[in-house]
Amino acid sequence: MTQPQPPKQRVVVTSPRTGAPRPRRPYPATREIDEQSELGAVYMRSLIRTQRNLGLLVTGTVTGSLAALPVVFTLAPSVAQVTLFGIGLPWLLLGVVVFPLFVLAGWFYVRQAERSEREFAELVERS
């Protein structure tokens, strides 16, 4: 006769409620920050930490690798005697190569720093 029906199952259909108005908090998060609330402090701390870590990462990587050079030249003098394109390696590295590297590192930093500021702005304005 009748086939045993498969057990009824509730299917939950979800989708982001893009059309519906978001429940708004009574006042914007910028005011949380302005009023020095605990929540505002959390927002600010996370932004400051992100920016500080980014700055230290970029500076640390560049200056760290540069600062290794004097030790390398002292411990392994043969490295300093290498020539490329007729120019000694120390001259090439310290006289030419470092400068585009600085610009590259700076460009990377500016991009990342502006991105995290954008994300912070979105976070604060959306909430």
Next chain:
Amino acid sequence: MSNTSGIVAVLVVAIGTMLIGAYGLRVSRTTSDFYVASRTVSPWWNASAIGGEYLSAASFVGIAGLIFAYGPDMLWFPVGYTAGYLVLLTLVAAPLRRSGAYTLPDFAEARFGSPVVRAVASGIAIAIGWLYLLPQFKGAGLTLHAVTGAPDWVGALIVAVVVTVNVMSGGMRSITFVQAFQYWLKLTAIAVPVVFLLLAWRAHGAEDLAGPEFPVFRTETAVSFESDTVVHVERAITFTGSGGLDGERHESGGVHLLDAGEHVISAGSRLTFPEGSPVPHLKSLPHSTNSSWALPMSNGERFPLYAVYSLILATFLGTMGLPHVIVRFYTNPNGRAARRTTLIVLALLGVFYLMPPIYGVLGRLYTPELLLTGDTDAVVLVLPSRMIPGVGGQLLGALVAGGAFAAFLSTSSGLMVSLAGVLSRDVLHLRGVRGFRISTVLAVLVPLGTTLLVAGIPVADMVGLAFAVAASSLCPLLLLGIWSTRITTVGAVAGMLAGGAPALAAGVITISARTADQWFHVFLARPAAWTVPLGFVVMYVVSLVTPKRVPAGVNRVMVRLHAPENLGLEALSAAEKTPEDPPVKESR
């Protein structure tokens, strides 16, 4: 070098600077114009202005001279001067702009709200500014002497007058135009001759620049000695001409022998050395073959690693503490523009610093007699007319002389603006345009007087000293102040003094006491490696010990320093005021 074309070039630069300044005078009307160019300067203008202001005597003539004498270890100077801006960009630029500070004392007050911190920062900023002005005046004197033979004080006086008139009449707005113009002038003046010098070098057969021999006179060379000079001779050579050697008088006519070893040549001597003989060196300069000169750490210096790392610390961290560098950030409209400006500055400096080493290297072949007279700073000025015969060489020489003069003018202008700003607000307590003008006069008189009184201060040492003091006092204040909420007013003052005072003392001792022969010389001449950590550690530890002295409202200040302006946070609006109307109420 031709006298007339060199004089014309220097005059053109001086008059051009004045004219551009006068154009700025018509534009600048209000106090805000005067101080901060009404904050309408675009990143490219601002970056050119920073570059123009930053490339000083040390960069234009000093670096080439140091490389010429000491070899690739000195490449750390241009690297450090540029890397200083990378550190500034990544850790200071945007928050500093957002603090609304116009000078470092303004930052100290905005961050700590304490008149004591402000006063200490002002004192240190003024000391650094004066220290940095001295070598500019000195360098101007040397250049004018090399170009025209005028006594040293003339060049110093000309720079002082031009800059004072310019700063007093136009203030920051005209200075921004002047500085931006001068970056491009300086780049042209140093880069165009390089092309011709390299072509000339190839035309002469592209000689090996790092050969196994000592530098030799390329042609028969007459050298005049203006003061008693101790020289070191590697191999016995002959000379003609008249003068005193080891206290013995030689008249012109005969051929005399200069034995290997050390000799004293008396003032007023004029000796002629034959072609191909190895150049005697000034005793204080290292005497090495071109091939060992071309290798790093080969000067036979004591503690070479300490010296290099101290230089790295001073230049990487000192840049942010120089008063004229900080001022420029206020002219950016916001923190984001401050970052972009700094990025452009990195590129502009990088392009410029490709040039000086080329002069230094070619100098070993073409102007080796400077190693004998000790005028190594003149290598940039002398090389073009030496390598290229005729009118072309003279014109290139004039171009370089003009560029060098631009370097002194622009750095002195920037220093003067920032010094006058600090002096008028923190020392004289005079407001408005009149206060700014009075302070300008005071800002120039002190270092000018010192230049005229104190003779024989080495230019490079002075600049290095200013960087070391800045790195050990104001750098900890900026870095810890921006990134840590724990720093207390007591800690800030203690740290600045603990780092800055020994650095300053070490420098003064080096300059006045002539400790060059002592084993500890390098620790005083390059103090940064021990004073910078001292400043940081003292500032942080004292702050941890005095937690009750954390300034009130530190979180609010942190919001202002770090939050993007476009959010319109309330704390920010306080920052958008002119220096006439200070961001934090002065507690006096």
